[in-house]
Amino acid sequence: MKIKTKLTLGVGLLFLLIILISIVGAKYINELKADTENILVANYNSLEYSRNMLVALDEGSEKALQKFDVNLQNQEKNITEIGEKETTSEIRNNFEQYKSNKFDSSFQASIRKDIFRLMDMNMQAIQRKSEVAKETADKAVFWIAITGTMCFLIAFVLLVNLPSNIANPIKDLTESIKQIAAKNYSKRVHFESHSEFGQLAKSFNTMAEKLEEYNNSNLAKLIMEKRRIEALINNMHDPVIGLDENLKVIFANEEAIKISGLTHTELIGKLAQELAIKNDLIRSLIQDLMIGVAVNIQKQAPIKIFSENKESYFEKETLHISITPTGEANSRLVGHVIFLRNVTTYKELDFAKTNFIATVSHEFKTPISSIKMSLQLLENEQIGKLNDEQKNLIDSIKDDASRLLKITGELLNMTQVESGNIQLSILPSDPKEILLYAINATKTQADQKQINFEINCPDNISKIQSDNEKTAWVLTNLISNAIRYSYDNATIYLAIQQTSNQVQISVKDTGQGIAPQYKDKIFDRYFRVPGTKKEGTGLGLAISKEFIEAQGGHITVESEFGAGSTFTLTLNKAT
Numbered sequence: 001m002k003i004k005t006k007l008t009l010g011v012g013l014l015f016l017l018i019i020l021i022s023i024v025g026a027k028y029i030n031e032l033k034a035d036t037e038n039i040l041v042a043n044y045n046s047l048e049y050s051r052n053m054l055v056a057l058d059e060g061s062e063k064a065l066q067k068f069d070v071n072l073q074n075q076e077k078n079i080t081e082i083g084e085k086e087t088t089s090e091i092r093n094n095f096e097q098y099k100s101n102k103f104d105s106s107f108q109a110s111i112r113k114d115i116f117r118l119m120d121m122n123m124q125a126i127q128r129k130s131e132v133a134k135e136t137a138d139k140a141v142f143w144i145a146i147t148g149t150m151c152f153l154i155a156f157v158l159l160v161n162l163p164s165n166i167a168n169p170i171k172d173l174t175e176s177i178k179q180i181a182a183k184n185y186s187k188r189v190h191f192e193s194h195s196e197f198g199q200l201a202k203s204f205n206t207m208a209e210k211l212e213e214y215n216n217s218n219l220a221k222l223i224m225e226k227r228r229i230e231a232l233i234n235n236m237h238d239p240v241i242g243l244d245e246n247l248k249v250i251f252a253n254e255e256a257i258k259i260s261g262l263t264h265t266e267l268i269g270k271l272a273q274e275l276a277i278k279n280d281l282i283r284s285l286i287q288d289l290m291i292g293v294a295v296n297i298q299k300q301a302p303i304k305i306f307s308e309n310k311e312s313y314f315e316k317e318t319l320h321i322s323i324t325p326t327g328e329a330n331s332r333l334v335g336h337v338i339f340l341r342n343v344t345t346y347k348e349l350d351f352a353k354t355n356f357i358a359t360v361s362h363e364f365k366t367p368i369s370s371i372k373m374s375l376q377l378l379e380n381e382q383i384g385k386l387n388d389e390q391k392n393l394i395d396s397i398k399d400d401a402s403r404l405l406k407i408t409g410e411l412l413n414m415t416q417v418e419s420g421n422i423q424l425s426i427l428p429s430d431p432k433e434i435l436l437y438a439i440n441a442t443k444t445q446a447d448q449k450q451i452n453f454e455i456n457c458p459d460n461i462s463k464i465q466s467d468n469e470k471t472a473w474v475l476t477n478l479i480s481n482a483i484r485y486s487y488d489n490a491t492i493y494l495a496i497q498q499t500s501n502q503v504q505i506s507v508k509d510t511g512q513g514i515a516p517q518y519k520d521k522i523f524d525r526y527f528r529v530p531g532t533k534k535e536g537t538g539l540g541l542a543i544s545k546e547f548i549e550a551q552g553g554h555i556t557v558e559s560e561f562g563a564g565s566t567f568t569l570t571l572n573k574a575t
Contacts, residue, residue, distance in 0.1 A: 013154055021147045024140070031136045043122040043129070046084070049075040050119045053091075057111060065099065075118075081125050090114045173204065180208060239314070239340040245333050247272040247289060256340070259305050259312070281305060285316065285338055302343050313347040314340040352525070371397055424470070424550060428463040428574035431496050431503055438475035439494070442483060449488045456495040463574040464503045466551050471571070474544040474555075475505065478567045481540065482509035485565075501573050502553075508566040514559040522557065544569075 049071040056068035072092060079085045091114045098107035172189060179187035188208060189201040233240055239256035243249055248271050257264055260281055267275070273290070276283035284303055302313040317339040322331040439453055446453070464471075482492045486509045493508040514522060514529065521527050525542040548555045548569050559565035 011158075014151060014158075017147055017151045017154070021144055021151070024143045024147060029140070031140075043080070043126045045078050046075060046080070046122045047119055049078070050115050050122075053115055054112070057108065057115075060102075068095065081121055084118065084121055087114055087118045087121065091118070169201075173200065176204065176208075180211065186212060238342055241285065241338045241340075243272060243286075243289070243336045243338070245335055247286060247336075249275070250335070259314075259340075288318065289336060302347065312342060312344045315343050316340055424467045426465050426467055426551060429466045429468050429471070430461075431464050431466075431505055431571075432457050432461060434466070434468060434472050435475060435494060435496065435505060437472050438479050441472075441476045442479045445480060445483050446492075449483060449486065449490075451483055451486055451489070452491045454491050454493050456493070458496070458498070461496055462498055462503060464571045465574045466553075466571050467547075470547040471551070471569075474547050474569060475507070477540045477544055478507040478569075482507050482511070482565075482567075485509060485511035487511065498573070502570050503573055504568055504570050506566055506568040508564065510564040513561040513564050514557070515561050519557065519559060523555075 052071040053068050053075075056064040056071070072088075072095060075088055076092070079088060091111055094107050094110045094114065098111060101107065176187050176189050186208075188205050233242075233251060234253045236253055237255065239259055240251075240253045241249065241256045242251040249267055249269065252260070252264075252267055257267060260267060260279065262275070262279065272282055272286045276286055302315050305312050305314060319337040319339070320333060321335045321337060322333050324331040435455070435457070439455075479492065479494075486492060490510055493506075495504075495506045495508070497504045497506075518527075518529050522529065523541050523545045525539060527542075545555050548571070551571060553569060553571040555567065555569045557565060557567050
């Protein structure tokens with residue numbers, strides 16, 4: 001029997017059994033649903049109406065009696081059990097008599113008795129129907145278990161038998177293919193079978209014979225050299241396209257095929273002029289060749305190519321290949337090679353610089369405008385001498401000026417980072433003094449929110465190898481961020497610890513923390529956590545990371561959303 005037939009029978013039977021399980025399950029689920037809905041609609045509603053009537057009867061007001069009548073009407077429409085109609089009718093008769101003579105407590109007692117009998121009747125019905133639902137569930141479990149067991153047995157048989165029937169011939173064939181790949185073309189497959197593997201073995205042996213014959217010819221050597229050249233071209237990371245003198249595409253590596261948007265079959269062996277009609281990239285690449293180029297190397301401005309859902313930029317370089325035939329004095333053109341050098345990284349740097357300048361312009365505009373407005377208000381003759389309002393305006397000007405100064409500093413630091421020319425003056429430094437400097441620099445900001453600092457620093461802390469100015473700048477930035485995102489009257493915990501060869505300085509706040517999805521992005525340039533106040537340029541943490549790493553250290557963050565964050569910078573001990 002063929003493998004296809006075996007698989008079809010086995011899988012088909014499993015499929016039928018799965019369908020059967022589905023049908024059985026659906027059947028009993030619908031029955032359980034019907035039983036449950038019957039309980040809810042028929043009995044639970046009657047219990048609810050009965051409870052509402054008892055509550056209304058206890059209250060005794062006219063509004064309560066109206067509520068009683070409404071629930072009684074609902075009950076009269078929900079008669080589902082034997083004897084329920086008679087009991088409901090007795091409640092109605094007693095209720096009508098009670099409304100006529102409210103001072104006769106016997107009617108009220110009779111109503112209560114009938115209501116309790118009605119509730120007991122429905123409770124018994126619920127218990128009875130629950131038993132029916134349980135029996136339905138037991139039947140469902142039984143039949144599903146039977147069908148599932150059959151599925152398991154069939155699957156087990158397939159699992160035991162099919163792998164060996166398929167794997168063993170494949171193993172023998174794989175070993176034979178490895179021998180062929182190692183140029184042992186005398187290898188043959190000897191197993192016999194009436195399945196598909198028998199036909200495969202026959203075809204494999206025929207192929208091996210053809211390869212053995214082909215290997216002994218000179219053509220094989222030529223093709224080997226051709227493949228070697230093609231392998232070299234394909235392993236190039238930049239796109240390469242080769243054209244003959246008639247602009248027919250004779251080769252293209254994988255990178256070129258990828259950015260062209262064409263398949264290997266659609267590109268190789270086709271005239272570039274024909275491809276250019278429908279393909280914009282090919283048209284731009286051969287444009288200079290169509291009009292004729294007199295120089296051997298032609299460089300053009302970068303071209304933009306959209307591939308793999310992103311924009312990339314390439315510089316084109318065209319080489320015109322000429323040879324001098326044997327016995328001739330003049331050379332003649334035999335083809336062209338087009339190289340595309342990926343310059344996307346450089347373009348992205350240019351874009352980043354453009355965005356950076358735009359950010360600077362935007363961030364400067366707002367505080368400057370605010371300063372001008374505040375100054376205009378100060379110059380208003382109606383204000384006169386400085387009062388509290390004018391003092392507030394002055395404070396606002398000071399805040400904006402500080403913000404401008406901070407942004408300016410970040411811009412200058414970012415210029416160092418982007419250029420790779422970070423100027424460092426690394427000397428043995430006291431980490432405690434650097435930390436105290438950062439605390440003093442942020443004291444005014446902390447006092448505005450009544451934030452306290454708790455410092456934990458050993459007396460015998462070792463000195464560190466650092467640039468005092470840049471390390472202090474980093475700590476100031478971290479403490480400033482902690483203050484900004486902390487609540488009023490909070491405490492910021494500052495600690496210095498040391499290991500055998502390093503010193504760690506940590507800044508811990510109890511603010512809102514960082515959401516997990518943004519934790520890995522906070523050190524990226526221009527990144528600000530969505531939902532936070534739009535302050536600064538989004539460069540502070542990025543610059544801090546660059547400054548610390550330039551000193552041979554590193555900076556890390558631990559954060560729990562809603563519970564605060566801890567930033568830790570680690571620097572080497574001074575030797």
